[in-house]
Amino acid sequence: GAVVSQHPSRVICKSGTSVKIECRSLDFQATTMFWYRQFPKKSLMLMATSNEGSKATYEQGVEKDKFLINHASLTLSTLTVTSAHPEDSSFYICSARILAGGTDTQYFGPGTRLTVL
Amino acid sequence: GENVEQHPSTLSVQEGDSAVIKCTYSDSASNYFPWYKQELGKRPQLIIDIRSNVGEKKDQRIAVTLNKTAKHFSLHITETQPEDSAVYFCAATTGTYKYIFGTGTRLKVLA
Numbered sequence: 001g002a003v004v005s006q007h008p009s010r011v012i013c014k015s016g017t018s019v020k021i022e023c024r025s026l027d028f029q030a031t032t033m034f035w036y037r038q039f040p041k042k043s044l045m046l047m048a049t050s051n052e053g054s055k056a057t058y059e060q061g062v063e064k065d066k067f068l069i070n071h072a073s074l075t076l077s078t079l080t081v082t083s084a085h086p087e088d089s090s091f092y093i094c095s096a097r098i099l100a101g102g103t104d105t106q107y108f109g110p111g112t113r114l115t116v117l
Numbered sequence: 118g119e120n121v122e123q124h125p126s127t128l129s130v131q132e133g134d135s136a137v138i139k140c141t142y143s144d145s146a147s148n149y150f151p152w153y154k155q156e157l158g159k160r161p162q163l164i165i166d167i168r169s170n171v172g173e174k175k176d177q178r179i180a181v182t183l184n185k186t187a188k189h190f191s192l193h194i195t196e197t198q199p200e201d202s203a204v205y206f207c208a209a210t211t212g213t214y215k216y217i218f219g220t221g222t223r224l225k226v227l228a
Contacts, residue, residue, distance in 0.1 A: 046216070105163060
Protein backbone atom coordinates (compact mmCIF):
# COMPACT_ATOMS: atom_id res chain seq x y z
CA GLY A 1 0.00 0.00 0.00
CA ALA A 2 0.81 3.72 -0.04
CA VAL A 3 2.32 3.80 -3.50
CA VAL A 4 3.01 7.13 -5.17
CA SER A 5 3.94 7.33 -8.83
CA GLN A 6 5.43 10.21 -10.75
CA HIS A 7 5.62 10.80 -14.47
CA PRO A 8 7.81 11.37 -16.34
CA SER A 9 10.87 10.07 -14.54
CA ARG A 10 13.18 12.10 -16.71
CA VAL A 11 12.66 14.98 -19.10
CA ILE A 12 14.96 17.09 -21.21
CA CYS A 13 13.56 20.24 -22.74
CA LYS A 14 14.64 23.41 -24.47
CA SER A 15 14.75 26.71 -22.65
CA GLY A 16 11.42 28.53 -22.85
CA THR A 17 9.20 25.48 -23.02
CA SER A 18 6.80 24.31 -20.31
CA VAL A 19 7.00 20.93 -18.63
CA LYS A 20 4.23 19.13 -16.76
CA ILE A 21 4.97 16.58 -14.06
CA GLU A 22 2.27 14.30 -12.70
CA CYS A 23 2.06 12.83 -9.21
CA ARG A 24 -0.43 10.07 -8.50
CA SER A 25 -1.41 8.19 -5.39
CA LEU A 26 -2.13 4.71 -6.71
CA ASP A 27 -3.87 2.92 -3.87
CA PHE A 28 -5.16 5.66 -1.63
CA GLN A 29 -6.75 9.08 -1.80
CA ALA A 30 -4.61 12.04 -0.92
CA THR A 31 -6.27 15.33 -0.10
CA THR A 32 -2.83 16.81 0.35
CA MET A 33 0.26 16.37 -1.77
CA PHE A 34 3.57 18.16 -1.57
CA TRP A 35 6.11 19.21 -4.17
CA TYR A 36 9.79 19.29 -3.33
CA ARG A 37 12.89 20.29 -5.20
CA GLN A 38 16.21 18.63 -4.55
CA PHE A 39 19.58 19.83 -5.78
CA PRO A 40 22.49 17.37 -6.11
CA LYS A 41 23.69 16.19 -2.72
CA LYS A 42 21.28 18.52 -0.97
CA SER A 43 18.18 18.17 1.14
CA LEU A 44 14.57 18.32 0.03
CA MET A 45 13.22 21.85 -0.24
CA LEU A 46 9.47 22.15 0.06
CA MET A 47 8.09 24.22 -2.80
CA ALA A 48 4.36 24.05 -2.21
CA THR A 49 1.50 22.21 -0.60
CA SER A 50 -1.13 21.00 -3.03
CA ASN A 51 -4.68 20.74 -1.71
CA GLU A 52 -7.41 18.94 -3.62
CA GLY A 53 -10.02 21.37 -4.85
CA SER A 54 -8.27 24.52 -3.71
CA LYS A 55 -5.29 26.67 -4.49
CA ALA A 56 -1.83 25.47 -3.64
CA THR A 57 0.11 27.05 -0.80
CA TYR A 58 3.56 28.14 -1.90
CA GLU A 59 6.63 28.46 0.28
CA GLN A 60 8.40 31.76 0.57
CA GLY A 61 10.56 32.47 -2.46
CA VAL A 62 8.77 30.05 -4.79
CA GLU A 63 7.14 31.79 -7.76
CA LYS A 64 3.57 30.56 -8.10
CA ASP A 65 3.34 31.81 -11.70
CA LYS A 66 6.48 29.89 -12.53
CA PHE A 67 5.49 26.64 -10.85
CA LEU A 68 1.82 26.02 -11.49
CA ILE A 69 0.18 23.37 -9.31
CA ASN A 70 -3.17 21.74 -9.94
CA HIS A 71 -4.74 19.15 -7.63
CA ALA A 72 -7.82 18.28 -9.62
CA SER A 73 -8.65 14.96 -7.98
CA LEU A 74 -7.91 13.00 -4.83
CA THR A 75 -5.28 10.96 -6.63
CA LEU A 76 -3.57 13.42 -8.95
CA SER A 77 -1.52 16.57 -8.56
CA THR A 78 0.41 18.21 -11.39
CA LEU A 79 3.33 20.59 -11.35
CA THR A 80 3.94 22.66 -14.48
CA VAL A 81 7.25 24.43 -14.82
CA THR A 82 6.45 27.31 -17.14
CA SER A 83 8.97 28.88 -19.50
CA ALA A 84 11.68 26.64 -18.13
CA HIS A 85 15.26 27.89 -17.95
CA PRO A 86 18.52 26.05 -17.20
CA GLU A 87 18.39 27.17 -13.56
CA ASP A 88 15.14 25.20 -13.22
CA SER A 89 17.06 21.98 -13.86
CA SER A 90 16.66 19.87 -10.77
CA PHE A 91 15.16 16.73 -9.24
CA TYR A 92 11.49 17.32 -8.46
CA ILE A 93 9.82 14.96 -5.98
CA CYS A 94 6.21 14.82 -4.89
CA SER A 95 4.79 13.24 -1.79
CA ALA A 96 1.29 12.33 -0.71
CA ARG A 97 -0.06 12.61 2.78
CA ILE A 98 -1.86 9.62 4.19
CA LEU A 99 -3.93 9.41 7.33
CA ALA A 100 -4.33 5.82 8.50
CA GLY A 101 -4.56 4.15 11.85
CA GLY A 102 -3.91 7.37 13.69
CA THR A 103 -0.71 8.04 11.79
CA ASP A 104 -0.06 10.97 9.46
CA THR A 105 2.76 10.16 7.07
CA GLN A 106 4.15 11.27 3.74
CA TYR A 107 5.06 8.81 1.01
CA PHE A 108 7.26 9.97 -1.82
CA GLY A 109 7.13 9.51 -5.55
CA PRO A 110 10.22 8.34 -7.44
CA GLY A 111 11.08 11.84 -8.62
CA THR A 112 11.45 13.57 -11.97
CA ARG A 113 14.81 14.72 -13.20
CA LEU A 114 14.36 17.86 -15.27
CA THR A 115 17.15 19.09 -17.52
CA VAL A 116 16.64 22.37 -19.33
CA LEU A 117 19.05 23.01 -22.16
CA GLY B 118 9.61 28.70 11.97
CA GLU B 119 11.01 25.25 12.48
CA ASN B 120 14.67 24.58 11.79
CA VAL B 121 16.23 21.13 11.76
CA GLU B 122 19.97 20.56 11.97
CA GLN B 123 21.50 17.19 11.15
CA HIS B 124 24.96 15.81 11.94
CA PRO B 125 27.22 14.48 10.67
CA SER B 126 26.97 15.29 6.98
CA THR B 127 29.01 12.21 6.09
CA LEU B 128 29.67 9.07 8.08
CA SER B 129 31.83 6.07 7.23
CA VAL B 130 31.66 2.91 9.32
CA GLN B 131 33.02 -0.59 8.98
CA GLU B 132 30.52 -3.31 8.18
CA GLY B 133 29.08 -4.67 11.40
CA ASP B 134 29.67 -1.48 13.38
CA SER B 135 26.95 0.86 14.56
CA ALA B 136 26.04 4.23 13.03
CA VAL B 137 24.39 7.14 14.82
CA ILE B 138 22.92 10.22 13.18
CA LYS B 139 21.66 13.12 15.26
CA CYS B 140 19.13 15.85 14.58
CA THR B 141 18.08 18.86 16.60
CA TYR B 142 14.94 20.89 16.09
CA SER B 143 13.94 24.35 17.19
CA ASP B 144 10.15 24.31 17.53
CA SER B 145 9.10 22.75 20.82
CA ALA B 146 5.65 22.16 19.31
CA SER B 147 7.05 19.56 16.90
CA ASN B 148 5.47 16.22 17.65
CA TYR B 149 6.34 13.84 14.82
CA PHE B 150 9.82 12.87 13.64
CA PRO B 151 10.26 10.56 10.62
CA TRP B 152 13.51 9.27 9.16
CA TYR B 153 13.95 8.66 5.46
CA LYS B 154 16.56 6.72 3.52
CA GLN B 155 17.37 7.85 -0.01
CA GLU B 156 19.54 5.88 -2.39
CA LEU B 157 21.13 7.64 -5.32
CA GLY B 158 18.51 8.83 -7.80
CA LYS B 159 15.71 7.16 -5.90
CA ARG B 160 12.81 8.32 -3.79
CA PRO B 161 13.14 8.86 -0.04
CA GLN B 162 11.80 5.81 1.81
CA LEU B 163 10.36 6.05 5.31
CA ILE B 164 12.38 3.73 7.55
CA ILE B 165 11.21 4.62 11.03
CA ASP B 166 9.36 7.38 12.84
CA ILE B 167 8.64 8.48 16.38
CA ARG B 168 6.01 10.63 18.04
CA SER B 169 6.57 13.02 20.87
CA ASN B 170 4.78 10.84 23.42
CA VAL B 171 7.41 8.12 22.98
CA GLY B 172 11.07 8.19 23.98
CA GLU B 173 12.37 5.32 21.90
CA LYS B 174 11.25 3.07 19.08
CA LYS B 175 13.00 0.08 17.59
CA ASP B 176 12.56 -1.94 14.42
CA GLN B 177 15.08 -4.75 14.03
CA ARG B 178 18.48 -3.10 13.46
CA ILE B 179 17.08 0.44 13.42
CA ALA B 180 16.11 2.51 16.44
CA VAL B 181 15.20 6.12 17.04
CA THR B 182 15.44 8.00 20.33
CA LEU B 183 13.82 11.30 21.22
CA ASN B 184 14.78 13.78 23.92
CA LYS B 185 12.05 16.41 24.03
CA THR B 186 13.73 18.46 26.70
CA ALA B 187 16.88 18.87 24.65
CA LYS B 188 14.92 18.91 21.39
CA HIS B 189 16.98 16.31 19.65
CA PHE B 190 16.40 12.89 18.19
CA SER B 191 18.77 10.28 16.84
CA LEU B 192 18.81 7.37 14.42
CA HIS B 193 20.76 4.29 15.45
CA ILE B 194 21.67 1.54 13.01
CA THR B 195 23.33 -1.54 14.47
CA GLU B 196 25.23 -4.30 12.67
CA THR B 197 25.55 -2.14 9.57
CA GLN B 198 25.58 -3.76 6.16
CA PRO B 199 26.75 -2.44 2.77
CA GLU B 200 23.13 -2.04 1.68
CA ASP B 201 22.66 0.49 4.48
CA SER B 202 24.82 2.88 2.46
CA ALA B 203 22.60 5.79 1.43
CA VAL B 204 21.66 9.33 2.40
CA TYR B 205 19.53 9.59 5.51
CA PHE B 206 17.22 12.54 6.21
CA CYS B 207 15.49 13.38 9.44
CA ALA B 208 12.39 15.58 9.53
CA ALA B 209 10.20 17.29 12.07
CA THR B 210 6.65 18.52 11.95
CA THR B 211 4.29 20.24 14.34
CA GLY B 212 1.31 18.30 13.10
CA THR B 213 0.44 20.79 10.39
CA TYR B 214 1.86 18.03 8.17
CA LYS B 215 4.49 20.29 6.66
CA TYR B 216 7.80 18.52 7.08
CA ILE B 217 11.03 20.37 7.69
CA PHE B 218 13.93 18.19 6.60
CA GLY B 219 17.46 18.05 7.92
CA THR B 220 20.38 18.51 5.56
CA GLY B 221 21.05 14.80 5.20
CA THR B 222 23.79 12.37 6.20
CA ARG B 223 25.66 10.33 3.63
CA LEU B 224 26.38 6.98 5.24
CA LYS B 225 29.02 4.69 3.76
CA VAL B 226 29.35 1.19 5.10
CA LEU B 227 32.75 -0.21 4.23
CA ALA B 228 32.97 -3.93 3.55
